[in-house]
Amino acid sequence: METGRPRAYILRSENEGDGMAGDTEDRIFIGRSVPAKGDKAADQYLTLKFGNRHGLVTGATGTGKTVSLQVLAEGFSRAGTAVFAADIKGDLSGIAAQGEPKDFLVERAKAVGLDGGWQPDEFPVTFWDLFGEQGHPIRATISEVGPLLLARLMDLNDTQEGVLNIAFRVADDDGLLLLDLKDLRALLGHIAERAGELTTEYGNVTKQSIGAIQRQLLVLENQGGAKFFGEPALSIKDLIRKDRDGRGMINLLAADRLMNSPRLYATFLLWLLSELFEELPEVGDPDTPKLVFFFDEAHLLFDDAPKALLDKIEQVVRLIRSKGVGVYFVTQNPLDVPESVLAQLGNRVQHALRAFTPRDQKAVRTAAETFRPNPKLDTAQVIMEMGKGEALVSMLEGNGVPGIVQRTLIRPPAGRIGPITAQERAAILGRSLLRGKYDTAIDSESAYEVLKGRAGERAAERNGGRSGAPTSVPSGPWGGQPAPQQPSEAPSSGGGLGGILDSIFGGGKPGPRGGRPAGRASVTEVVAKQVARSVASQVGTQLGKAILRGVLGGMRR
Incomplete structure (x- = not known):
């Protein structure tokens, strides 16, 4: 969907000093920290020049991972960065429609000091579907x-x-x-x-x-x-586009049916990641990433994979950042991601985990140990205490050093929380600039x-x-x-x-x-x-x- 609507959350100058928060020219506003006793709240940002240093979004079911993913996708789109994400349950599709004014959104916007309060917005979206039912077909030979x-x-x-x-x-x-x-x-x-x-x-x-x-x-x-x-095969350049307002295109892969074949899902995303690696030119470390790739249900990529393949996945993840691509793994448990890959994920959002079994407790300890320590925060304890919409956040800052972990209230998204209707999806597909290019085999x-x-x-x-x-x-x-x-x-x-x-x-x-x-x-x-x-x-x-x-x-x- 391409629209001339004015943007919500107009980019702010960093020196306004009025205590209000929002995106800046070079940073995405994530949320505001919950201060420890005697401290002041601190705004949490993802610095765009570190957006290609990869990231991790984890947490138990129902803790807010999808909304955090949506907040990140909206921020990258506003900055002109294209996004690719698998929409497992259809919830992410709401990003294509304006959010609906609800009390909890207004209250959260106020709590995090969002400049201008909560404002609805819609974002440019292209829908894809391997089966051609809910989006443009994606094919490879x-x-x-x-x-x-x-x-x-x-x-x-x-x-x-x-x-x-x-x-x-x-x-x-x-x-x-x-x-x-x-x-x-x-x-x-x-x-x-x-x-x-x-x-x-x-x-x-x-x-x-x-x-x-x-x-x-x-x-x-x-x-x-x-x-x-089959053919026509996907052209990578069709994933990296902007609308007329300069916002990055958000590419959503309908994955609800695809998840019934998890090996096909994981293999397809690995193939697409490798295509990006091969076809995109070297750009070093750009001011903003060219594309951000969200790999939801990341454990499916690594489950039962031989060590040799895991080693090569780790190398591709490390090298693809020089192509201006950021890879963000989304999963319930940080143990789902091998340590060699986990070490490369600089930007982290950790939602609550439940520790009912020894493996769960190990996951909590692992998650806590991967953050830069905060002497005023018992990270492991907080991971088990946080409510929905809260997360431990640590983003790269300065010279690419991980920031001290902070318990953070995540900002509310501007797009709709939850799926769009079938009629709304059909209307967006009908206006798509790619209509007819891939639809017929x-x-x-x-x-x-x-x-x-x-x-x-x-x-x-x-x-x-x-x-x-x-x-x-x-x-x-x-x-x-x-x-x-x-x-x-x-x-x-x-x-x-x-x-x-x-x-x-x-x-x-x-x-x-x-x-x-x-x-x-x-x-x-x-x-x-x-x-x-x-x-x-x-x-x-x-x-x-x-x-x-x-x-x-x-x-x-």
């Missing part, structure tokens, strides 16, 4: 995601993952483009027919392993995964059609038809050249974390993403387009790819 993440998505064992890597290598060598699940299924059938031949060249390929992968593909398809794989010629055509030609030859080898698209890494197309934009090379990791494990090189076809063309035109695209992209991506390979090159499963 099979080759973009790659065999490593696909293996995790389908919960394959080491042997099956090895066969999947072989399948991608065969697609490369045979010039087969992998776009959607039917391409991968056709490729696996093709490999099963040639298992004896391929074992000699690529390693052991058993029909039992292929059958197991095919069964997992069926499970994935039944979960709705088929809607994620494109089924381009790819591995499925090529293999089907080859089988038909072999059958025709056996039946006395014409003979001769079929015309094939020249081979290229991971599925050959893109299907004939007239792209609206030049697709980037690589394949995100899936692509880079697959180049390590599969023995191949990062290759084309699969394209965004809009029509048909001759083989000559395809080759010409590929040469032009390779030349254009090589200069811009070579350094980044070299750095990325240096980071991930030592990874082993």
Whole structure:
């Protein structure tokens, strides 16, 4: 939604000195501390230049995590930073509509000294949905995601993952483009027919392993995964936009249905994070982040992940800040996040935890120990005492040093607390500038059609038809050249974390993403387009790819 409405909470000068609080040009107002005896209340801010130093929002169910996430998202949007967040229960969608005047909001605004009191506002929002039901569809090609993440998505064992890597290598060598699940299924059938031949060249390929992968593909398809794989693939630049008032676009992923397939949810967000890492240019430490990525239900990313993958996630989180991206993990328990990742999260909002079991008590101690101590505050005790809408807050300040932890009343959001209606969502989607760009799937010629055509030609030859080898698209890494197309934009090379990791494990090189076809063309035109695209992209991506390979090159499963 893009609107010319005046902003609520006009940016304030820092030297007004009137005791009132609000966003400033370089800081987001989070709330006001609850003073210890003899102290004065202190306003708590997130400094925008440290927004890409990542963060953590934790707390038990019902303590106010979603509202804190909304407050942060509103603040980043006002500062011109784009936001991406998964909307698990639909509650975040209210950010697209003006808040409703309620006594507790007015009282909280007064308690935290909000300049001008509580004022409603609405924010620019783009809705996304892997299933295309509550937002624009998000798609990626099979080759973009790659065999490593696909293996995790389908919960394959080491042997099956090895066969999947072989399948991608065969697609490369045979010039087969992998776009959607039917391409991968056709490729696996093709490999099963040639298992004896391929074992000699690529390693052991058993029909039992292929059958197991095919069964997992069926499970994935039944979960709705088929809607994620295909074209047109998502363009990262469509996530990083501003409205006409200069406010950052808030991208909300409808995740209520997606959460029924937690592995698909976590794999998708990891893929998207890796795409941001690969495609965005280096910017160092900007005055404001380019994009802030909220990873809700963060434990799903780390549950059952092998240590090697956890190490690489930790490295990507550390390095992506130089792309101007801040990653904020949202979860109930700080123990859900590995220590190596937890150590990188500089901005922290800790809501109340309940300590009924030994593990709960350990979580409270862990949460308390990760804060910079406040000698006037028993942090562990306060964590168990806080009410809804209160949190322990510690933000980076000065030269990037964590601030002393403060018990804080969180400011009220300006947008609606709670979900918007289906009618309101439909109206926003109807006004979206992306309307029509992703809504219709494109089924381009790819591995499925090529293999089907080859089988038909072999059958025709056996039946006395014409003979001769079929015309094939020249081979290229991971599925050959893109299907004939007239792209609206030049697709980037690589394949995100899936692509880079697959180049390590599969023995191949990062290759084309699969394209965004809009029509048909001759083989000559395809080759010409590929040469032009390779030349254009090589200069811009070579350094980044070299750095990325240096980071991930030592990874082993």
